[in-house]
Amino acid sequence: xxxxxxxxxxKIIEKRQSVAFWCNPISGxxxxxxYQQILGQGPKLLIQFxxxxxxxxxxxxxxxxxxxxxxxxxSTLKIQxxxxxxxxxxxxxxxxxxxxxxxxxxxxxPGTRLTVL
Amino acid sequence: QKEVEQNSGxxxxxxxxxxxxxxxxxxxxSQSFFWYRQYSGKSPELIMSIYSNGDKEDGRFTAxxxxxxxxxxxxxxxxxxxxxxxxxxxxxxxxxxxxxAGTRLTVKP
Numbered sequence: 159x160x161x162x163x164x165x166x167x168x169k170i171i172e173k174r175q176s177v178a179f180w181c182n183p184i185s186g187x188x189x190x191x192x193y194q195q196i197l198g199q200g201p202k203l204l205i206q207f208x209x210x211x212x213x214x215x216x217x218x219x220x221x222x223x224x225x226x227x228x229x230x231x232x233s234t235l236k237i238q239x240x241x242x243x244x245x246x247x248x249x250x251x252x253x254x255x256x257x258x259x260x261x262x263x264x265x266x267x268p269g270t271r272l273t274v275l
Numbered sequence: 276q277k278e279v280e281q282n283s284g285x286x287x288x289x290x291x292x293x294x295x296x297x298x299x300x301x302x303x304x305s306q307s308f309f310w311y312r313q314y315s316g317k318s319p320e321l322i323m324s325i326y327s328n329g330d331k332e333d334g335r336f337t338a339x340x341x342x343x344x345x346x347x348x349x350x351x352x353x354x355x356x357x358x359x360x361x362x363x364x365x366x367x368x369x370x371x372x373x374x375x376a377g378t379r380l381t382v383k384p
Binding site (some may be wrong): 189191192198199200201202203206208213214247249253255262263264265267268271 | 279295306307309311317318320321324363364367370371372373374375376377
């Protein structure tokens, strides 16, 4: 079974530029998550989708970050414009999310390392 | 504020010893608990999940959960240098997952 796919793996941009990340979850996983992990910290949830609906985006800086999951499968996360403090690894994860404790298990993609200069 | 707290370490143990990693959480509604291992520059990898009070063993790993004390731990027996990594504790309430900052473990040969 293929894991969570993400691209690109690395991205370097200058502040005020825009950037977009792509995620393809594990087949059949209804729930998709985007996390931001700053060096030395644990992952911080940015947004959670259940199919193509947003479940939680309370920690998403909506003035500059946006995300969508139009067909309930792939998702994109965009930052516009980027700031220096956005330098981090952006992790995508997915879970079955169809009820039951075991479906909480999240599987992570390889992440995208963003450097904002 | 839903918090998951871990000792950041670093925790250093000799090869063959038992490594003990601890975690506390603040959200009493949390139902699922996870330990992830994260090697430097890599994404988190699931090691253990635990849902009920008590111990759960899987090979060299034992997870312990005490919901009354809001406490989760991970024991690694016969620690190996390849266990050297950051261990992330996570607590989930209806798929709302919160991570601790992680404990860095070093196993010395």
